[in-house]
Each structure stands twice: as C-alpha cells, then as structure tokens.
Amino acid sequence: MSSFLKKLDWFTVLLYALLVFIGWLNIYSASYTGEAGSILNTSSYYGKQLIFIIVSICLIILILSVEAKFYERFAGIIYLLSLLSLAGLFIFGKNVNGATSWYAIGGMTLQPSEFAKAATALALAKFLSDIQTDIYSFKDLLRAFVIISLPALLIIPQPDPGSALVYACFFFVLYREGLHPLYLLIGVFAVLLFATTLLYGTVWVFLGCALLLGLFYYFLKRKKKKVSIFQLVLILITATIFSYSVDFIYNNVFEQRHRDRLSLWLRLEDDPAKLEYIRKTIGYNTYQSESAIGSGGLTGKGFLEGTRTKGNFVPEQHTDYIFSTVGEEWGFVGSSVVVVLFALLILRLLFLAERQKSIFSRIYGYSVASILFFHFAINVGMVIGLLPTVGIPLPFFSYGGSGLIGFTILLFIFLKLDANRINEWL
Template identity: 85%
Template sequence: MIDFLKKVDWFSILLYALLVFIGWLNIYSATYTGEGGSILNSDTFYGKQLVFIIVSCFLVIILLSVEAKFYERFASIIYLASLLSLLGLFVFGKNVNGATSWYAIGGMTLQPSEFAKAATALALAKYLSDIQTDIKDFKDLLKIFLIISLPAFLIIPQPDPGSALVYAAFFFVLYREGLHPMYLLIGFFSIILFTATLLFGTIWVFLGSALLLGLAYYYLKRKKQRVTILQLIVVLIVTTTFSYSVDFIFNNVFEQRHRDRFSLWLRLEDDPVKLNQIRKTIGYNTYQSESAIGSGGFMGKGFLEGTRTKGNFVPEQHTDYIFSTVGEEWGFVGTSAVVLLFSMLILRLIFLAERQKSAFSRIYGYSVASIIFFHFAINVGMVIGLLPTVGIPLPFFSYGGSGLLGFTVLLFIFLKLDANRINEWM
C-alpha cells in the first residue's frame, strides 16, 4: 500500500483538491444568504455540494483501490452500460428545466451523461489500443466515429446540446493518435464557413471561395504542384453546398432562441431595438456575467463582498456562471489564478499521458485532458462573452453532484492507470 501511494501523482491530486475547494468557496459565496447555520445544511446549495465533495473523497478511495486492468478489461461493458443509462432516460428520466437528463433516486437526481464521458474515453482507448495502428482505414474511422457519436446522439434529444458538444473534444485525442491533419483542417474550415455564412450569406461565401481557390490554383501552378481545375470546382461545389445547408438549418431547423444567441454573439441583428431586446432576454446572463467580472477590477471586491453576486444579478451563478463570482470577488488576480490551476492540471495530465507504457493508458489520459480543456475553454469563453451561451459547466467548480462525481471518476481512473504504469509490462 505504501509503495502504491508513492506511485500516485500527488501533484494532480493537489490541483484537483484546490480546484474543488476554491469552487466550493465560490458556490458558498454565490448562494449564501447571510443567515447562520451549518455548512452541511442540506437545504443550501453549498451544503449539498459539500456532501458531494465528501462522497467524492470516498469515491476516490474506491477508484484507486480497483485493479488497474479492470478498467481496460471491462471498458466495453462500461461503455454499453452508459449507453443503456442514456437510453433509459427516455422512459424513466425526470424532466428538470425542460430537459429529461436526470434519474430521480430518492430525494436526489443523477445525470448519466456526466459519467458517459469517462465510459466513452475508456471505450475509445480500448478500441484504439487494440487496433495498434494509425487511424487511416475507413472501417476503423467509422467505428471510432460511432463510439464517439452514439452517446452524443442520445444526449442531444434530451435536449442537452451542450453536453453533446463536449464529445468533439475526442478529436484532439484522435489527432495525437495519428488521425490525418486533413480532418482537423476540414473541421476548422467548417467552423469558418459556418460563421462566414451567418455573417455574409451564401452568395458572398461562394464569391469569396471562388476567389481564394483561384489564387490557390495560381500559387500551386507557380510552385509546379499537381492540381486541376476540376478538383477546385469540386471543392467550390462542396463549400457552397455546405454554406447553403448552414443557411437552411439556421433559418428552418434552429429554434428562435438558438438564432437569437448567434445573432447576439455575431451581432447579426441590425435593428438596435431588437438587439437590445435579445440582450435583455437571451443575452441577459452573459451581459450580467460580463458586468460582474468587470466590476471586480484587479483585486476584486473580496470574499462575500460581491454586490452583483449578492444581488442575484447573474442567473445560474452557482452552476454554469460560477466563474463570474471569481471575477467579481477575486478580480483579475483570482481569475488568473484559476486559469493557471486549470492550465497546470491539463498540462500535467498531458505529461502523465506521454509517459505511459501502454497505448490504452496514454489514449485515456489524453481523453481526460481534452475533455477538461474543452469544458474549461467553452465555459470561460461563454461567461466572458467570447462564445455563445451553451450549457457546459466548469469542471470541479460548478454546483452539481453528478458533475463533480463524473469528473472525479474521469480523473482518478487515469491516476490509477498512471500509478500502475510500472507494472504494465510485467
């Protein structure tokens, strides 16, 4: 037991503990009403979160006690169980705030999508380590796509598009494991085309694409590269078709609230009165969050001293918008410290992943780092107004038992695998 404790990466555990503790302090500040009482009071959000933290400590002990090979040996079964838990929501799920994403267990609720991320990471690591080759074969790509997309497709209709979006993080893992950079470039240009279509329209996207392809043809010919006009025409047709589909989906498939969010984010609405109405409704959370963070200045207003936090200006401030509490009460110094802690944890996980002796452990480690990074980047970007509003919590910070337990499972399975790396070849 002593030898095992020496092998565990205590630096990652320290970062985890700091993030959880600082997160709890900000939940306490965001929901404290000034009335006395125990911090374990189950009628308060901070009391419930502290109970979840205590449960997480016991969960950590269990996760580190399980034989490391168990996670690899039963990865497929764990993944199938997670899919069944997501399917079961359509029959037994509880509707909360318009989403059927929880099971009601006694007086508590459990969100299976928070645990499905770890299950998918295990299944992906299992499959990639079994094929033991670069990701080039089409059949392998199809199977990998199914492993990643099946949970997302089950989560979207709950509806919970934010949780489904997180599965895009696995493409970072695939790139590390040999996925051709072309796929990432396609994804990158798809985002550019999506944004450009909303900003300028399909006709201007067509004209701009034709101009860029013409310049590319001229440049490649001068470099004596093999390229034909037919190839460029095919690219132009694909680009225009994608742009047209974006325009069609935006206007005919998206709900009005989704269109309003993009209109606010990209400033698509020309009418200042309409734009102001959107800001007060769809963009209200982000506007108040930006104001709260900006009011914190360099040093912040102090713990429990945030006037906007105490005034409940920011809706859902203890969940998705918890970072605004950090900004108001701890200022630029506090937000920088939180960003630094997350960055250190992510970089540490990448370092640990690279030193693994087995492909399974390395791939799972990169999955953990990618998921945490994706959650962190999207949540902070949303809170400060750089990205449109999506329901993605801040790992270890946002209130919620399922979220905290899910990220604890995700992280400590990898720390167990890392502690066992010396025995992987034995």
C-alpha cells in the same frame, strides 16, 4: 498499498483538491443568504455540494482500490451501459428547464451524460490501443468516429447541444494518435462556413470560397505543383451544399433559445438599439456576468462582498456562471490564479499521458486532458462573453453532483492507470 501511494501523482491530486475547494467557496458565496447556518445544511447549494464532495472522496478510494486492468478489460461494457443510460432518458427521464437529461432518484437527480464522457474515453482508448486497429485505415477511423458520435447523437435530442459539443474534443486525441490534420481543418472550415453563412448568406460564401480556391490553384501552379481542378470544384460544390443546409439546421434543428444565443453572439441584428435590447434580454446572463466580472477590478471586492453576487443579478451563478463570482469577489488576480490552476492541471495530465508505456493509458490520459480543456475553455469564454451560452459547467467548480462525480471518476481512473504504469519516472 504504501508503494502504490508513492506512485500516485500527488501533484495532480493537490490541483484537484485546490480546484474543488475554491469551487466550493464560490458556491458558498453565490448561494449565501447572510444568515448563519451549518455548512452541512442540505437545503442550501453549498451544503449539498459538500455532500457531493464527500461522495467523490469515497469514489476516489473505490477507484484507486480497483485493479487497473479492470478499466481496460471492461471498457466496452462500461461504454454500452452508458449508451443504455442515455437512451433510457427518452422513456424514464425527468424534464428540467426544457431538457430531459436527468433521472429522478428519490429526491436526487442524476445526469448520465456527465458519466458518458469517461465511458467514451475508455471505449475509444480500448479500440485505438487494439493491435489490430489502424488509425490510418478509413474503416477503423470510421469506427472511432462512431464510438465518439453515438453518445453525442443520444444527447442532442434531449435537447442538450452543449454536452454533445464536448465530444468534439476527442478529435484532438485522434490527432495525437495519427489522424491526418486535414480532418481538423475540415472541422474548422465547417464552423467558419456555418458562421459566415449566417452572417452573409450562401451567395457570398460561394463567391468567397471560389476566390480562395482560385488563389490556391494559382499559387500551386506558380510553384509548379500538380493540382486537380476536379478536386477543387468538388470542394466548392461540397462547401456550397453545406452552406445551403445551414438555414435548415439553424431553423429546424436548433431551438429558439439556441438561435437567439447565436444571433446575439454573431451580431446578426443590424439595429444597434435592438441589439442592445437583445443583449439585455436574451443575453441577460452573459450581460450580468460581464458586469460582475468587470466590477471586480484588479483584486476584487472580497469574499462574500460581491454586490452583484449578493443581489442575485447573475442567473445560474452557482452552476454554469460560477466563474463570474470569482471575477467579482477575487478580481483579475483571483481569476488568474484559477486559470493557472486549470492550465497546470491540463498540462500535468498531458505530461503524465506522454510518460505512459501502455497505449491504452496514454490515449485515455489525452482524452481526460481534452475533455477538461474543452469544458474550461468554453465555460470561461461563455462567462466573459467571447462565446455563446451553451450550458457547459466549469469542471470541479460548478454546483452539481453529477458533474463533480463525473469529472472525479474521469480524472482518478487515469491517476490509477498512471500509478500502475510499468515504467516508473525517475
């Protein structure tokens, strides 16, 4: 046991502990009422979160006690159970804030989508590490897409598009394992097409794509490189069809609250006065969050001294908008410290992933880093107004048992795999 503990990456454990502790302090501040009470008060958010932290520590001990090969050997079964848990929500799920994403167990709720990320990472690592899998084969690539897509397809109708969006991060993992960059470019191009269609309409999108493809054809001809006009025309037709489908997706797939958030983010409203009204109503959370962060200045107002935090100006401040508490009470300096801690954690995970001798461990490590990066980037971008509100928690920070436990399981499975690696880093 002592030899195993020596192999455990304690730097990552330290980063995890710091993020959890700082997160708890901010949950305490966001939910503090001014009355002295026990930190174990289960009627408060900080009391409940402390219990979740204790449960997470117990799970860490359990995860590190299990044989490392268990996670690879039973990856398929774990993935299948996660799919069943997501499908079961449509029958046994509890509706909370318009989404059927939780199971009610006694007085507690459990969100299976938080655990499905680790299960999907294990399944993808198992599949891609198989000696018979060829990432350059369209058949195997399609299977990898299916593994990634199935949980997302079960999460979208709950509806919880924010949690489903996270599964796009696995394309970074596929890219590391040999996926052609063209697929990533197609994904970026699709997002740009979606946004520009909402902003300018299909006709302008068609003309813009035709101009770009025309310039691309001219450039290649000048370089005396072969180019197929048929392929360029096919790309133009595909882009136009996708652009035509945007209105249907926007009006029939998205709910009104999602349309409102996109409308606010893309500034689809031309009237400045009405846009400001929308910003203060539909975008009330983000508006108040930006104000709270801006009021923090360089060094912040001090712990428990945030006036907007104390006044409950920011809705859901203890969950998705917890970073606004950091900005108001700790200022730019404190916010920078949190950002640096997350950056160090993600970079450390990438470093650990690259030193793995096992392909399974490497792929799983990249999955963990990608999931944490996606959550961190989108949540912080949402809180400071750079991205639309999509309901993605900040890892280890946001209040919630399912989130904290899910991220803890995700991270410490990899630390177990890393500590069990065959080659030691000297």
